[in-house]
Amino acid sequence: MIDKNPLISIITVVYNGERYLQQTIDSVANQSYKNIEYIIVDGESTDATLSIIKKNSNHISQWISEPDEGLYDAMNKGIGMAKGVLIGIINSDDWYELNAVETVVNTYLEFPQKTIFHSNRFDVDNDTKKIRKFNPSNFKFKYYGMTYNHPSMFISPREYKEHLYNTTLKSLSDYEFILTAFLRDPDRFYYIDQTLVNYRLDGISAHMGFLESKKEAYLARRQAGMSILERVFAVIFGSLVRLFYPIFKFLK
Secondary structure, rough: OOOOOEEEEEEEEEOOOOOOHHHHHHHOOOOOOOOOOEEEEEEEOOOHHHHHHHHHHHOOOOEEOOOOOHHHHHHHHHHHHOOOEEEOOOOOOOOOOOOOOHHHHHHHHHOOOOEEEEEEEEEOOOOOOOEEOOOOOHHHHHHHHOOOOHHHEEHHOOOHOOOOOOOOOOOOHHHHHHHHHHOOHHEEEEEEEEEEEEEEOOOOOHHOOOOHHHHHHHHHHHHOOOOHHHHHHHHHHHHHHHHHHHOHHHHO
């Protein structure tokens, strides 16, 4: 019989994240659903990050501070520490809506056979102004990029037993991970048509050059098992969007 009050793990990876980390922690601590295991993985920050973590220790189940090999190595560490039936990963500058976990749990209880739950998100700027609501689609995800971004997802540990994040990719390992799962079995996904997370548009991928990002996306698609024809189409499609973005308003 399925547990009606399942433990949910949430992971935050942080390095020198003093500017927004408190907002992220508050969004987890103030969730309407309370059976949450909150894990923070810090990469030996040199700013006030550790002070913020220690100040909020009553809201944090586990935390570590040690060197890592980058974002995805730190995410894998957090996954190894997690004990929940679903794992959410929220960046140290993003935050959840207050009913996010409750909404995911209710959906999980209704559809326990699903292993990847994903939702809409609000994109926000550095001043916390909500710029747009972003709704994912399969086409955009396969051929444009990481529209199913990881802060809007809660994933079963069963998925991570099959495949962890690839630490050789700089910024698109989450894309490679999710695309691999999607190409293997899209029926494992469940789309929640609600906006559950606020995503700040200032991550690693935002600072990559166009050619570098397209190269990494090509590698991610290849490693995920996408056919060469689809990979070439994705490169062409992404380049056209870049050149003629105003025409592609549906991507907003």
